Amino acid sequence: MTATTQVPEKRTPMPPRIDEQTGSGIPFTRLVSLELRKLTDTRAGRVLILVTIALVIGVGLIGTFSGKATQDKDLNDFLALGSLPLQMLLPLLGVLAVTSEWSQRTGLVTFTLEPRRSRVAFGKWAAALVLGLAGVVLAAVSSLAFTALADALRDSNPSWDLSWQVLLGTVLGQLLYMSIGVAFGMLIQNTPGAVVAFLILPTLWSILGSFSWAESVAHWADTNRTLSPLYDGTMQGDDWAKLLVSLLIWLALPMIVGIWRMTHSEVKSA
Numbered sequence: 001m002t003a004t005t006q007v008p009e010k011r012t013p014m015p016p017r018i019d020e021q022t023g024s025g026i027p028f029t030r031l032v033s034l035e036l037r038k039l040t041d042t043r044a045g046r047v048l049i050l051v052t053i054a055l056v057i058g059v060g061l062i063g064t065f066s067g068k069a070t071q072d073k074d075l076n077d078f079l080a081l082g083s084l085p086l087q088m089l090l091p092l093l094g095v096l097a098v099t100s101e102w103s104q105r106t107g108l109v110t111f112t113l114e115p116r117r118s119r120v121a122f123g124k125w126a127a128a129l130v131l132g133l134a135g136v137v138l139a140a141v142s143s144l145a146f147t148a149l150a151d152a153l154r155d156s157n158p159s160w161d162l163s164w165q166v167l168l169g170t171v172l173g174q175l176l177y178m179s180i181g182v183a184f185g186m187l188i189q190n191t192p193g194a195v196v197a198f199l200i201l202p203t204l205w206s207i208l209g210s211f212s213w214a215e216s217v218a219h220w221a222d223t224n225r226t227l228s229p230l231y232d233g234t235m236q237g238d239d240w241a242k243l244l245v246s247l248l249i250w251l252a253l254p255m256i257v258g259i260w261r262m263t264h265s266e267v268k269s270a
Contacts (some may be wrong), residue, residue, distance in 0.1 A: 026114050031123035036130060038100060039093055048093055055085035056138055060146040064153070074159035075147045076166060082139035083231065086174055088199075090135045091181030094128035095194045098185030098262070107267040117263040125182050132178035136171050165233030173231050180223070180251050186258025189265065202250070220245045 039045040059081045063073045073081070098121075101107035114120050147158050181198055188194040202223060209218025209225070219225060219242060226246040229235045235243075 026119075028119065028123060028126075031114065031119060032126045032130065035097060035124050035127035039097055039127060039131065042096075042100070044096060045093060048089055048096075052085050052089045052135065053138065055089070056082045056142050059084060060142050064146050064150045073147070073150060073156075075143055075162050076159070078143035078146045078150075079139060079162065079166070079170060080231065082142045083136075083170055083174065086132075086135040086139055087177050090132060090174070091128075091177045091198060092195055093131055094125075094178045094181030095185040095198055096191065097124040097128050098182060098258075099189055099191040099194050101267075102189045102265075111267055118259065121186065121259050121262050125179065128178045128182050129175055132174045133171070136174050139170070140167075163233050165235075166231070169230040169233050169235070173227050176223075176227065176247065176251065179255070183251055183254035183258055186262050187254040188258075189261065221249055222246065223250050 040049065060078060063078055063081045101110055110120060111117055147160065150156050151158055184194045184198045188197060205218070206222055206224050208214050209222045223246045226239070226243040229239045230243065
């Protein structure tokens with residue numbers, strides 16, 4: 001009998017495991033640019049942006065041609081008027097930035113391309129803040145234009161002085177409103193529910209705060225009151241503490257719970 005020798009099979013070596021810590025992943029700036037594209041490429045996003053621009057121009061025209069000669073608006077007044085539509089409408093884009101992943105069933109693709117959902121969450125937040133800054137630039141440019149228009153048409157000799165406190169307060173206030181919109185979107189994850197909650201809950205709280213038995217609490221928990229000195233550039237004393245408490249209620253708590261939900265929610269493709 002002849003002995004047979006078995007030749008060991010030659011195995012193809014397995015590729016080395018990719019270390020998650022050393023993998024570069026998608027750059028954060030690319031995530032932000034993608035989220036900005038999502039917001040501006042959809043019909044809802046475009047409509048909101050166009051309506052916001054139209055309202056900024058509309059309130060500027062109303063401020064230019066309304067009132068008596070003794071009530072002519074200056075640069076501060078036009079900036080305050082232009083900021084109103086931004087406070088109401090632009091944060092809805094922050095809501096849509098988050099809820100679109102669930103309402104449009106795109107979450108499976110998004111979280112497959114970037115499994116680290118926390119980075120996606122912060123990318124959406126950053127994209128909303130960029131839009132908020134763009135809105136402030138729009139309000140500033142429109143306020144300059146309408147101040148010049150009022151001076152030319154009504155010879156009102158308006159004041160062109162704009163303190164850095166008012167400008168900084170307008171920027172910070174708009175960024176905070178955008179952040180609150182993002183927080184509501186992360187918390188609720190449903191577009192109609194998050195939009196209604198963002199628009200209705202603060203309004204209802206403001207109405208309750210008008211009653212004497214809730215007024216003392218409203219001074220610390222109503223963002224409409226705590227953000228007003230920030231926009232006016234008159235923050236002093238305990239105004240900062242009141243603002244901090246209101247932001248803990250309406251921004252920090254929803255954001256923390258919302259990020260946890262976003263990173264743990266089940267994603268469905270259909």
